[in-house]
Amino acid sequence: SHAGTGAAVVGVYCMIDDAGKAGTVLTPPRPGPAPACPGAGLLTIALVRHLPGRRSENGFRKEIRRNWGHLFPHLPDQPEVNRRTRWLWGAFGQLRAAWAAAVPADPVQQIDTSAIPVKHPSRVRGPDQWTGPGNGLAARFGRDGAHAEWFYGFRLAIRTDLGKRIVRAWSIVPAAVDERQIGADLVTGDGAAIDALLQDKGITGSRFATEMASAGIEVIIPPTRAQRTTMPKNLQWLIARLRNRVETSFKEITGQMELARHGAHTFEGLLTRTAAVLAAHTLLLTQLNDAT
Numbered sequence: 001s002h003a004g005t006g007a008a009v010v011g012v013y014c015m016i017d018d019a020g021k022a023g024t025v026l027t028p029p030r031p032g033p034a035p036a037c038p039g040a041g042l043l044t045i046a047l048v049r050h051l052p053g054r055r056s057e058n059g060f061r062k063e064i065r066r067n068w069g070h071l072f073p074h075l076p077d078q079p080e081v082n083r084r085t086r087w088l089w090g091a092f093g094q095l096r097a098a099w100a101a102a103v104p105a106d107p108v109q110q111i112d113t114s115a116i117p118v119k120h121p122s123r124v125r126g127p128d129q130w131t132g133p134g135n136g137l138a139a140r141f142g143r144d145g146a147h148a149e150w151f152y153g154f155r156l157a158i159r160t161d162l163g164k165r166i167v168r169a170w171s172i173v174p175a176a177v178d179e180r181q182i183g184a185d186l187v188t189g190d191g192a193a194i195d196a197l198l199q200d201k202g203i204t205g206s207r208f209a210t211e212m213a214s215a216g217i218e219v220i221i222p223p224t225r226a227q228r229t230t231m232p233k234n235l236q237w238l239i240a241r242l243r244n245r246v247e248t249s250f251k252e253i254t255g256q257m258e259l260a261r262h263g264a265h266t267f268e269g270l271l272t273r274t275a276a277v278l279a280a281h282t283l284l285l286t287q288l289n290d291a292t
Helices: 002-022 039-050 057-068 078-087 089-101 179-187 206-214 233-243 245-256 267-288
Strands: 108-119 140-144 149-161 167-174 196-198 218-220
Touching: 002 039, 002 057, 002 089, 002 267, 039 057, 039 078, 039 089, 039 267, 057 078, 078 089, 078 267, 089 167, 089 267, 108 167, 108 179, 108 245, 108 267, 149 179, 149 245, 149 267, 167 179, 167 267, 179 206, 206 218, 233 245, 245 267
Parallel strands: 108 196, 196 218
Antiparallel strands: 108 149, 140 149, 149 167
């Protein structure tokens, strides 16, 4: 609603401004004179736009000017907003980490991936601009199991709480990556806080289980569909509900918050939008509740 969005704009701006003053968010200084519109304002607009899943950046900027222009009297045009937001992309990660750290992590977590298309497969004609910054990461063809179709782009890998569903770690990875290779990377640094990982068969295997066991983490693999048919109905329901927790997060991130239709034209733009969406998702789960 109009009132709900207005309250979110004010509340999120205050949180970001306070985080900047406290040193929680550190952004690299830009050359030249200080811009009239502060970075906290641009970060606020980027985050709040994703809360209701507004697809059009320019449309939401116009809505901000129309309804809350008194709060952002120096809001620049969309090209400058995009350039400055890309410059500030690291702040989204700092905010997400701070909001997530305020809530104790669940001892049982999940790891999964979801497709992030960047171009329709029929339009791929050879090498393009979809290449990561100096790390060999480039858009490729991959299979989207959730929709049973091929796509061209990348995958978003996330590690989430099983109960709270808060994203604890994430990475943009190749479209055709062996998902078992990314599991260990997403656990790095947090292994002591994780008792177990509930995983689908795509991110399992003896080598992965051995690596996790050495870190004191148990890998739990749900029973197959054939095995579930012999179980009581209430147990089948419980297993399905637990397995769907991370899928619920992906529906929110890629669907409701529009990451699957990101509209980016470069890898840097995609990275910025992904960081913003994940920060908005964490903000929604940890700070705003039903404010929007």
